[in-house]
Amino acid sequence: MKKYLLFIIFYTFFSLIHASMVSAAAGFSINPPVNEILLAPNKRVNTTIQLTNESDSETTVILSLHKIFPSDNLGHTTIDPKPIDLTAIPLTITISKLSLNTPLTLPPHSTLPVPITLESASLDKPTDVYLALLARSIEANKTTPSVSTSHGITSLLLTTITPLPAIPTDVALTLPTLPSLHDSFLPLPILIEATNKSTNMLQLKGTLTLTSPRGKTLKQISLEPTLILGSSTRLLLNSPQSFAITDIGPYTIKVSLLTAGDRELVSNTSVVWIIPLRGLIMLVVTAIILTILKIRYSSLTTRQEKA
Amino acid sequence: MPKISSWLIEHSLWLVVLFTISCLLFTLPARAETMNSNNYSIRTGNFNITSGLKSSASYSLTDTVGQTVANYFSSNGYHIKAGFQYLYTLYNFSFLIGDTAISLSPTTPNTFTTDSHTLTVTAPGQGYAVLAYETNPLTISGGSATISDTTCDAGTCDEDTAETWTNPTHNGFGYNANGDDVAADFLSSSYFRPFPDISLSETPATVMSSTQAGKNRTATITYKLSPSGTQAAGTYTTNIIYIATPTY
Numbered sequence: 001m002k003k004y005l006l007f008i009i010f011y012t013f014f015s016l017i018h019a020s021m022v023s024a025a026a027g028f029s030i031n032p033p034v035n036e037i038l039l040a041p042n043k044r045v046n047t048t049i050q051l052t053n054e055s056d057s058e059t060t061v062i063l064s065l066h067k068i069f070p071s072d073n074l075g076h077t078t079i080d081p082k083p084i085d086l087t088a089i090p091l092t093i094t095i096s097k098l099s100l101n102t103p104l105t106l107p108p109h110s111t112l113p114v115p116i117t118l119e120s121a122s123l124d125k126p127t128d129v130y131l132a133l134l135a136r137s138i139e140a141n142k143t144t145p146s147v148s149t150s151h152g153i154t155s156l157l158l159t160t161i162t163p164l165p166a167i168p169t170d171v172a173l174t175l176p177t178l179p180s181l182h183d184s185f186l187p188l189p190i191l192i193e194a195t196n197k198s199t200n201m202l203q204l205k206g207t208l209t210l211t212s213p214r215g216k217t218l219k220q221i222s223l224e225p226t227l228i229l230g231s232s233t234r235l236l237l238n239s240p241q242s243f244a245i246t247d248i249g250p251y252t253i254k255v256s257l258l259t260a261g262d263r264e265l266v267s268n269t270s271v272v273w274i275i276p277l278r279g280l281i282m283l284v285v286t287a288i289i290l291t292i293l294k295i296r297y298s299s300l301t302t303r304q305e306k307a
Numbered sequence: 308m309p310k311i312s313s314w315l316i317e318h319s320l321w322l323v324v325l326f327t328i329s330c331l332l333f334t335l336p337a338r339a340e341t342m343n344s345n346n347y348s349i350r351t352g353n354f355n356i357t358s359g360l361k362s363s364a365s366y367s368l369t370d371t372v373g374q375t376v377a378n379y380f381s382s383n384g385y386h387i388k389a390g391f392q393y394l395y396t397l398y399n400f401s402f403l404i405g406d407t408a409i410s411l412s413p414t415t416p417n418t419f420t421t422d423s424h425t426l427t428v429t430a431p432g433q434g435y436a437v438l439a440y441e442t443n444p445l446t447i448s449g450g451s452a453t454i455s456d457t458t459c460d461a462g463t464c465d466e467d468t469a470e471t472w473t474n475p476t477h478n479g480f481g482y483n484a485n486g487d488d489v490a491a492d493f494l495s496s497s498y499f500r501p502f503p504d505i506s507l508s509e510t511p512a513t514v515m516s517s518t519q520a521g522k523n524r525t526a527t528i529t530y531k532l533s534p535s536g537t538q539a540a541g542t543y544t545t546n547i548i549y550i551a552t553p554t555y
Contacts, residue, residue, distance in 0.1 A: 025427065027403030033432065033553035054401055068552070074518050075554035076436040081505050134550065137407070146445070146543060147409035147530055149424070152550040153402045227555050 026055040028135055028153040036201075036227065037118060037159040044119040049155045051114055051135050053106035060103050060138045063114065065093060068132045068156065070232040073193060079132055079154065089129050090121035090161060103138055118159060126162035126200045128230045133157060158229070160200050170197040171204070171228075173257055173266045183277035187240035192223065192255055199230040204265070206257040208237065213249030225260060248275045398522060400435070402551035403427040409530050409547075416536040419475045423529040426515065426549060428488075434518040434554040437526075438511035441502035445480050445532070445543040452539045454532065456501030457481035466512045469498035478535040480545075486526035488517040499531060502547060511550065518554060 029052045037045055053059045064083040071078040083101060086093060096115045098104065106112055114133070136152030160167065174193040182188055196202050206223035219241065228234040236257075251274050256267040405425035414420045428435050445454040457464065457472055457479030464470035464481070469492040472481060481499035484490060490513055492498065503509035515526050 025403040025405055025425075026407055027401060027427070029399040029401030029429075031399045033400035033430075034555050050399075052399065052401075054403060071436070071513070074516075075433055076513070076516055077552050077555065078436075078511060078513075079438060079550060079552060081440060081511060081548075132552065136548065136550070146411035146532070147422075147545055147547055149404060149407045149409060149547045149549065151402060151404040151407070151426075152548065153400070154550060154552045155400075156553060156555055158555060229555070 026057070026059060026137065027151060028052060028059075028061070028137075029054055030135065030153050030155045032155065034156045035158065037157065039118065039120040039159060039161045041120050041122045041124075041161060041163050044117060046115065046117050049114045049116060049133060050111050051106070051153075052111040053108060056108050058108060059106050061106055061135050062101060062103055062138055063095065063098060064101050064134050064136070065157075066132050066134050066154075068130050068154075070229050073233045073235045075227075075234065077130075077132070077156070079134065084131065089131075090123055090127055091129050091159060092119040092121070093117070093131075094119075116157070118157070120159075120161040123161050124163060126160060126164060126167050128200050129157075129159045129161070130229060131157045131159070158201060158227075162200070167200050167202070168198055169200075169202060169259070169265055171195065171202065171257060171265045172197055173255060173268045174233075175253070175255060175268050175270050178253070178270050178272045181273045181275065181277070184274050185276065185278045187242040188272070188274075189240050190237055190253070191235070192237040193233055193235050194226075194228060194257055195233045196228040196230060201227060201229045203227055203260045204234075204236070204257050205260065206236065206255060209252075209254045209256075210241070211252040211254070213247045213251065218251075223255075223257070249273065398429055398431055400431060400551070400553050401429045402437070402549075404549065411530060411532045412542070414532060414534050416534055416538065417476050417478070419531055419533050421529055421531045423527050425486075425525050425527050427523055427525045428515065428551055429522045429524070430517065430553060431520050432553060434516070434520065436516040436552050436554070437514045438550045438552065439482075439502060439514045440505045440509065440511040440548055442546040442548065443506045444504060445545045447539060447541040447543050450539070450541065452541070452543075454534055454538060454543055455479050456504065457499055457531070458501070459499055464498075464500055466501055466503040466509060467492070469493050469500045471497045472499040472531065473497055475533045478533045478538075480530070480532045482531070483529045484514050484526050485529070487521075487524040488515045489526050490514060490516070496529070505548075514549070 031050045031052075035047055035049075037047070039045055051061075053061075065086065066082070067080040067084050068077040069080075070076070094117045096117065098114060104112075116133070132154040134152050134154050137150050172195040174195065175191075178188070190208065192206075192208065194204055203225055204223075204227075205225040208221040208223065209217055210219040212218050221237070221241070223236045226234055226236060250271045252269060252271055254267060254269045257265045259265060403426070405427070409422045409424065411420045411422055426437060428437060443453075444456060446452070455478070457477070459470035459472040459481070460474050460477050461470055462477075464472070469483070469490075472479075479501065481501050483496055483499050484493045485496055492500075500512065503512050505511075514528070515524070517524065
């Protein structure tokens, strides 16, 4: 019994020592990650972002605001590493009880509310401002390593300031270049992109409808609501579509893009001939082979009869 | 008992009047719960029979039951989705780094030295990206001598395009990413890129990215260094910054 007790004590002690030697991950979490804000001129809005230190140890962090830009058509952004000049944007941004670009310490596994107030300037046309609140660690190096690393996390602040009750829209719809003839055996590649030509962000949704030569709707796909920043492109759908072919002939693909309020912005229609190409080829090849075999058999039979 | 009942009947009118007055005087007004603090104010609430997260071995359900006027209304020019739904974020957007100190010393000229750590992202919604850049090239402490960023074996890799780097006589400093959601040009553990140098106004490079929600998406970053034989002796340092951004 004594041996077991000693074992338990040693094991517990060893576990505690070992655990403290394992370096814990450092990091942050942030909520919400994306904030979409609509403001009239000379109006103010408050929002609070929750920043959590996910590390087992105290972390020194700096809060800063940076410009962001769409980096692709998938909704990713790239960040300007230099903090923004706050006097150069039509927004006054204040964070109560905290200072930007000033180190502050977060205890382990603690959450810091970051209350942000955005006040718009007086503008006579809709203007967008895309920013990221960056929370980045500053490491107090105990030794000087070759490469020290800092980690940061962002919450996006996407703001439209508009004096108008309705924001002007200008959207271009790109459908794929479909082949004139498509084999029904293969899925039809569908890629739909929308380009927001205005400078203001827009929530879009839509539908894709495939109609048979007889006018029957074979398939209808909903395009999920997607945010497109001003002067950028967003991929709405990129997946091959399979469907049961009922007729041979011209099929119609119609794509309609709508605002969040179901107002149609733009639509586009493509026509593609879908036929069972492989089936037809197989049929023709089989017929040719059979014909050749028949001719050969006939000539063989004729020779035998003559002989 | 008969005495009490006859008394009640005789004075029923007065009893009704008394009861009505009591109700008017002592009934508390119905109020939605108001909560506030220095940082928030919730002005309206919701009355319901039950709400929250329920689960069993085979299901998980969030619900709000019994609230008033919960419905979808529409007319020309507007829609209203009225009501309160018990909704909560599945998980927060988070970014963890395995170790913040990378040691690439001691080094030997024309010989590779490596070290690595992990980046882990949890992203709800539509995905994320992790960007990386260096504040300056590896620079000697107290001086200006630097170790150049790698251009790989063929001399053609750059901040956005990884190439193979297996020959240590091609000196420089670079990194490889391997694991979940890493950039497609990291074809294997032999493919390396240099870091964008912010002191030269280069644009941060994407190391990891996804368009899907995901938990604990982990990539291993391997740093590789090979100094030249003529490199000045000393301690060289730089700072690599990783930034996780959500998809909008």
